[in-house]
Amino acid sequence: xxxxxxxxxxxxxxxxxxxxxxxxxxxxxxxxxxxxxxxxxxxxxxxxxxxxxxxxxxxxxxxxxxxxxxxxxxxxxxxxxxxxxxxxxxxxxxxxxxxxxxxxxxxxxxxxxxxxxxxxxxxxxxxxxxxxxxxxxxxxxxxxxxxxxxxxxxxxxxxxxxxxxxxxxxxxxxxxxxxxxxxxxxxxxxxxxxxxxx
Numbered sequence: 001x002x003x004x005x006x007x008x009x010x011x012x013x014x015x016x017x018x019x020x021x022x023x024x025x026x027x028x029x030x031x032x033x034x035x036x037x038x039x040x041x042x043x044x045x046x047x048x049x050x051x052x053x054x055x056x057x058x059x060x061x062x063x064x065x066x067x068x069x070x071x072x073x074x075x076x077x078x079x080x081x082x083x084x085x086x087x088x089x090x091x092x093x094x095x096x097x098x099x100x101x102x103x104x105x106x107x108x109x110x111x112x113x114x115x116x117x118x119x120x121x122x123x124x125x126x127x128x129x130x131x132x133x134x135x136x137x138x139x140x141x142x143x144x145x146x147x148x149x150x151x152x153x154x155x156x157x158x159x160x161x162x163x164x165x166x167x168x169x170x171x172x173x174x175x176x177x178x179x180x181x182x183x184x185x186x187x188x189x190x191x192x193x194x195x196x197x198x
Contacts, residue, residue, distance in 0.1 A: 003126040003127060003128060004126065004127040005081070005124045005125070005126060005127075006029050006030075006032075006124060006125050006126065006127055006130050007029070007030040007031070007122055007123070007124055008027040008028065008029060008030065008036070008082075008123045008124060008125055009027070009028050009030055009123070010025070010026075010027060010028075010048070010052065010113065010117075010123075011026045011027060011028040011035060012024075012025075012026040013025055013026070013045055013048060013049055013052070014026075021041075021042055022039050022040065022041060022042070023039070023040050023041070023042060023044075023045035024037050024038070024039060024040075025037070025038045025039075025040050025045065025048065025110065025113065026038075027082075027113075027123070027125075029130060029134070033136045034130055034134030034135065034136060035134065035135055035136065036082075036090075036125065036129075036130070036133050036134055036135075037135070038090055038109055038110070040109070040110035040113075041110060043062075044108075044110035044111060044113075044114055045110070046182050046183070047061055047062070047063045047114045048110075048113055048114050048117065049182070049186055050182055050186075051063075051114070051117040051118060052117065053186055053189055055177060055182060055185055055186070055189065056177065057177060057180060057182070058177065058178055058180070059180075063111070063114040063115055063118055064118065066115060066118075067115070067118040067119060070096075070119075073098070074098055074099065075096055075097070075098045075103075076096060076097050076098075076119065077094050077095070077096050077115055077116070077119040077121050078095050078096065078097055078102075078121055079095045079116075079121050079122050079123070079124060080092060080093070080094055080095070080107075080112045080113070080115065080116040080121060080122070080123045080124070081093055081095060081124045081125065081126075082109055082112070082123075082124070082125040082126075082129060083125075083126065083129075084129070085129050085132060085133050090109040090129075090133075091106070091109070092106075092107045092108065092109040092111075092112035092113075093105060093106055093107060093112070094107050094112060094115065161187070161188060161191040162191065164191075166192065166195065169188055169191060169192050170192070172184075172188050173185055173188045173189060173192070176188060
């Protein structure tokens, strides 16, 4: 009997409170209240955040390179499945097709999520994993898909960029992207978004 698949969306990304230099990626079931928090590395978190925030790096990052490489050889990722949880580690696989044949490739969950964004393919887990790892967080229903940039960085960016004009901010944003300083770019993007929302 096959397990029930649960569709997941990316709810938030923030600095981990428990592990230095790591980030917490929060995945949410599409039709429910449960969340799965996953600790991931800084490089993968940056790759996910860049895609979620719509930033375009001047040169392809590793996950962009993987997308270009796969497409050049006619390989598509159709879906990503988080299929196992063992000793606190989530295991994922990329469900791919090439020449009409289906292939499954083992992947770290952080890489799998970054690739699902680039291939624009769905992300799933199984009900059994949701039951053992899913928690209900009080994050408010109106947030939907939202990148929750670390609150301290956001507060810092308010004082750093609040006196700049929109033209200056856009120039700084382009410079940060050109210098591949994506953390600074996301802070500037947040300030621009705060202004457009107010």
